Amino acid sequence: MAEIRRYPFVWHVRSGTTDHLVHVRRGKTVHSGPGQAFWFRPLSAALSEVPIDDRELSLLFHARTSDFQDVSVQATVAYRMADPDRASRRLDFGLELKNGKWRGRPLEQIAQMLTEAAQQHALDLLVGLTLNQALVSGLGAVRARISQGLAADDRLAQTGVEVVDVRVVAVRPEADVERALQTPAREQVQQDADKATYERRALAVERERTISENELQSQIELATREEQLVTQRxxxxxxxxxxxxxAGRIETQAKAEQTQVLAQARAETTRLVGAAEAETEAARMAVYSEIDRGVLFALAAREAAAHLPQIGSLTLTPDAITSALTALASSTAQGAQGAQGSPGAQGSQGSRGGAR
Known part of the structure; x- marks a missing residue:
């Protein structure tokens, strides 16, 4: 807003670069333009300040489609004062000199004018569209229709208002209708999600089955190899x-053959030794058969004496001498009787006696 300073006889006003200040005195325009600063007399001056910056106006209104469905349109209109001098004459932008504020509400008038004009153009378009058409292509169509309608509006042009841009944010039905319209899409999305879940599960099951088959095949292969290993062992x-x-049989046969050979050798040795001993004994007996009995007794006594233990002393008792003499006499008598019974023996005995 303009800055007004008071002095005793004259006042001073200064405006910003985005404010168009108009000074009218006695029906004539004295100063007009943005960023003005000048002195004036309050009793003869009329000041108007028109903003020339871009402003945005948010719109929200309801409309009805051809199938009798209510929709709400949310849009934004950007505008500016293209001809501030004309706007100052058509709308009340006059300033109160005491506080530098507008006497009226010009921006609210402009907002109402833009709202009514934009709403009328949108209603004329939506009344010929169905709900589905309005929701599918309504944004672009409504934006184009409002832009064209506001650009061709004579009242706005005469007021000095220029529409810079129009944006339609949303065209939405009532809440319950919107939920009903969203249900098929949500169901389809849910079905797609379930399908993806089932496919993922099926893929996981297939992979698990493949893994299980591989493990089973590995176990079978290991079992087969283990069986081959056990068989080979x-x-x-x-x-x-x-x-x-x-090897044991060969060793046993070798030992048996060795034992047999040894046994045969021992038997042969024993046989040969026995035969030699028999021959020796026979020769000895043959020699003994030709020797006199007394000689034999003498030899036997010598042989026995050779095997008797060593005698350190010998004690002869009368009984022992008597027994020995008796036995000697008995053996002598038996020998004499044998000699008498055989003439050859007697002759031989006689000759042996004569020889003695």
Missing amino acids: GANERRRATEAAA
Whole structure:
């Protein structure tokens, strides 16, 4: 807003660069333009300040489609005062000199004018569209219709208002209708999500099945190899046992043959020794058969004496001498009787006696 300073006989006013200040005195325009600063007399001056910056106006109104459905339109209109001098003459932009504020509400008048004009153009368009058409292509159509209608509006042109831009944010039905319209799409999205979930689960199950089959195949392969290993170990053990048995059998046969050979050698040795001993004994007996009995007794006594233990002292009792003499006499008598019974023996005895 303009800055007004009071002095005793004259006042001073200064406006900003985005405010168009108009000074009228006695029906004539004295100063007009943005960023003005001048002195004036309050009793003869009329000041108007028109903003020339771009302003935005938010619009929200309801309309009805051809199928009798209520929709709400949310839009934004950007405008500016293209001809501030004309606007100052058509609308009340006059300033109160006491406080520098507008006496009226010119911006509210402009907002109402733009709202009514934009709403009328949007209603004329939407009344010929169905709800689906309004929701699908309504944004662009409503924006184009409002832009064209406001650009061609004579009242706005005569007021000095220029529409810079029109934006339609949304064309929405009532809440329950919107939920009803969203239900098929939501169901379709849910079905797609369920389908993706099922496909993901099916893929996971398929992968798990593949993994299980691979594990089972690995287990089968391991079992087969283990079976082959057990079979090979059994074959090796049987071969080892067969080889050990064959080696033991060969060793046993060798020992048996060795024992048999040794036994045969011992038997042959024993036989030869026995035969030699028998021959020796026979030769000895043959020699003994030709020797006199007394000589034999003497030899026997010598042989016995050779095997008797060493005698340190010998004690002869009368009983022992008597027994020995008796036995000697008895053996002498038996020898004499034998000699008398055989003439050859007697002759031989006689000759042996004569020889003695």
